[in-house]
Amino acid sequence: MNTIQLDHQGRLKHFLGIEGLPKALLIEILDTATSLMSVTEQTVKKVPLLRGKTIVNLFFEPSTRTRTTFELAAKRLSADVLNFNINTSSSSKGETLIDMLRNLEAMHCDLFVVRHAAGGAAHFMAQHVAPHISIINAGDGRHEHPTQAMLDMYTIRQYKGDFSPLRVAIVGDILHSRVARSNIHALMTLGVAEVRVIGPNTLIPKGIATLGVKVFNRLKEGLRNVDVILMLRLQRERMQAALIPSVHEYFQYYGLTEAILETTHSDAIVMHPGPINRGVEIDSSVANGERSVILQQVSNGIAIRMAVMAMTLKAIPELKDTR
């Protein structure tokens, strides 16, 4: 499905989803991020890779964290950044997405970072945008959130090295999670030993097993012998819908507590895409504990987003195509 993401040389043109991307390209993203990591550690946290380029953050859904990391990543690459607050923009006045695209194209922008409530929105924009413009998906409905998955892969590689022996568990609201889908695709492509999804049946989408994952309804059972625990955020509206009886009960059966953690591998790491609901999906002591790598994920997110921006805009010519 995602061949639209690659140019005729097989290089990244858009970054819409992990599904369908070759393993070598995912590794290239991770390696590029590693090479850019040092930028964030310098006194002057800037490189001129995207000088003269204009990047537009088009967020149709509220998000502070993801938008900020994209903005920061763009600025560290010396790009000019525009942030569009869609709630107060023309889309709320009835302008179509296509009209908005055309207007932004007319402003000679180079890259759109898009978050949208509809699955496939970034894909749709990539299909209709002018050829010189790239699109990065910053989360489309419940479909994909590929940069989040890549920062998760970066973090896993940082702590675990080789992907192949790993058992990874993704816990919580799989049904609505774009993070889960992107992570499943990334983990399968990178060749981990096993991916598990854990949650109540109401939050497990139909047919998820066709993606190659094992489904568990019991947390303790699902976490047995895993190396990586990836907790998902439970959205407030899900808590109020009929999907779970109560936050209390959800935490009781699917919350990651110290007691549950003790039953897992002693070196299993705990991840979370944030923002955390303490006491809903994860206990505070676990989130702050020594096995938590949650803040490291945030730091890695900047480098990953820098890498993806630089790659889609072909600003890293020295990196060889390893595919």
Added chain:
Amino acid sequence: MTTLSIIGGRVVDPAAHLDLITDLHIATGKIIAVGKPPSDFKAERQIDAQQKIVCPGLVDLSVRLREPGAEHKGTIITETRAAASSGITTVCCPPDTNPVIDIPAVAELLQQRAAHSGMAKVLPLAALTRGLAGEQLAEMGDLKEAGCVAVSNVLPIVNTEVLRYALEYAANCELTVFIHPREPWLGVHGCAHEGAVSTRLGLSGIPETTETIEVARHLLLIEATGVRAHFCRLSTARAVEMVKHAQTQGLHVTADVSAHHLFLTEMDINNYNSQCHVYPPLRTQQDKAALRTGLLQGGIDAICSDHQPHEADAKLSPFAMTAMGISGLDTLLPLCLHLAEEMSMDLITLLSYVTSKPAQILGIDAGTLAVGQAADICIFDPNDSWQLAPENMHSKGLNSPFLGWEFKGRVIYTLINGKVVYTLCE
């Protein structure tokens, strides 16, 4: 033109189980003879139909003309013209127009404008409840008097007591109820079949049960009220089985399927193809196979276009945000012919699903070439190969997932009441 002969065509009339090369003779809008003309007959015009199929004009059980209320998508003139060009001579139009067909004036307006257009016979369905709101019964008796051939609510009726009374009252008026089986809550925000594909694409799912629960609820009430009922656009294997079982139990129920559900599945939305955004959603390969089997073994009685033309912008958004529906008039006959080929189905059987059987469901005198009937006729060339392209679609709506498909079989003439309303060559 008052007298006309169609000479040398392969005349296929499913209602009479007739399939032979012969002539057809028409006078004052009616078929007066098949084979030899009456001794005193002299045709003022002859149509050479050699190597062509001559069949009854198609009867389409669901065509949104978009008028009144959405004329930017289509009008009675544009869409009946598209019907004529596709060999469709009778179209049945659901009541979800704006305003809704819940008062005689709207039904009369539709028919008057259709008569003015003269390119298809338009039969309105009346609303079952006022404004389709599912609360108060529509004036079904008056609507029948105004020309409505059946009743339908299109939208779900949530209150089962209202539904029961509506069915009872429709039975009282001797009106068939057209049912769109859709449970009001299951998959209410969905846009694609709930399954592996919707999960992978991150699209909200519409489960199979939204259809089967409603089929079950209606079947129980149909049994209790004795109403004659027709299920519209079945999409699941289970629902076909349920209707088939009800038919074997002697209930007065029939069902139809859209032509596109016989060809497309959830896999076709793979690339967020908004042309495949339809309701009911495209389901699985197994469902598609069961819909086809239902045609031959019971459960499905008719094929319709479920024509829903849209302007281009309506499909130009992310998948879930696009309007649902396919512009289906132009492809009804070609898809049916393609189906017959794929299923090794004889022409009489195939054509019965778009002529005699829908006419029977509506209880109208149409879909046959019997002597004495109105000369509503389709003549098509079964060997003419062509490709569907926007420039050769006749509907105002060009929203079709079949654009680019190669088809075999093309309409050459369409006649209504003996008058040629469409010809490919002239």
